Amino acid sequence: MTQANVDPAELAKFSSLAHRWWDLEGEFAPLHQINPLRLGWIDALRPLSGARVxxxxxxxxxxxxxxxxxxxNVLGIDLAEKSLKVAQLHALEAQTPNLEYRNVAAEALAAESPAQFDVVTCMEMLEHVPDPESIVRACTALVKPGGWVFFSTINRNAKSFLMAIIGAEYVLNLVPRGTHEYARLIRPNELSRYCRDxxxxxxxxxxxxxxxxxxRYALSADTSVNYMLATRRSGGGQ
Incomplete structure (x- = not known):
């Protein structure tokens, strides 16, 4: 059995905050604030209605x-069980249709259900795992030929260190201190190479x-700090 591509310290960090996921004023408030932007961007490029995601x-x-x-029709996967339980409870309370959650690694699901999804999203996650390239490969395996894969993460440079770590974590207190580790941040050209490979x-x-x-958050052409990539799997003839 191969070891899961997960950092136990990262799981513990997010598990300890699991009960705050849906607190609009809590530690995850920035995710709630950027969600309409990333959702709209994804839906404009690949309409979500009827898609298996x-x-x-x-x-x-x-x-x-x-x-x-x-x-x-959405499947959400994560290895943090407490976060998943919060997600499941919210879906029940909100009566969200066509949504299920599973405690499974991306690589394991890719081996189990290859090329089964129209869209794969992997947002604010790559910078928290030991081997982000493995996650990119798994996302590619999960999507159908011609399907879309969306990523978001944080650039690695002096500006992102000042804004995403010093500014966001220590000055503005937008996210908890220690949320991001500079060495794990990923430059756009590195992520593009993972995708291409x-x-x-x-x-x-x-x-x-x-x-x-x-x-206020806003979309822009400036990828020097937080950025998103839209990619498609080769093939499919679309």
Whole structure:
């Protein structure tokens, strides 16, 4: 049996905060604030209605829930059981249709259900695992030929260190201290290479910027800090 591509310290960190996933003023408030932006971007590139989607590293289900409400049939997967329980409870309370969650690794699901999904999302997750390239390969295996895979993560440079770590964690207190480790951040050219090597074509990128006053996030062309990539698996003839 191969060892799971997971950092126990990262699982413990997010598990300890699991009960706060749906607190709009809590530690995960930034995810709630950026979710309409990333959801709209994904849906504009590949309409979600009727799509079969897997959300890799779904956490408490913020994106998974919103994609299901857009009409997708969504499976959210994560290895943090406490976060999944919170996600499941919220789906029950909100009566979200066509949404289920599983405690399974991306690589294991890819071996079990290859090429079964129209869309794969993996947002704010790659920078938290020991081997992000393995996750990219798994996402590629999960999507059908011609299907879409969406990633988001944080760039690795002096600006991102100042803004995403020092600024967001220690000055503005947007996210808990220690959320991100600089050495694990991923440059866009590195993520693009992972995608290319796995068989994904990168079609679009967007940056996510934050303005402290009036505390607002916005999409932009600036990928120097937070960024998203839209990719498609080769083949499919679409």
């Amino acid at each position: 897997v959300d890799v590293g779904c956490g408490g289900g913020i994106l998974a829930d919103s994609m299901a409400r857009k009409g997708a 796995a068989g994904l074509d990168t079609l679009s990128s967007r940056g996510l910027g934050y303005t402290p006053i009036p505390r």
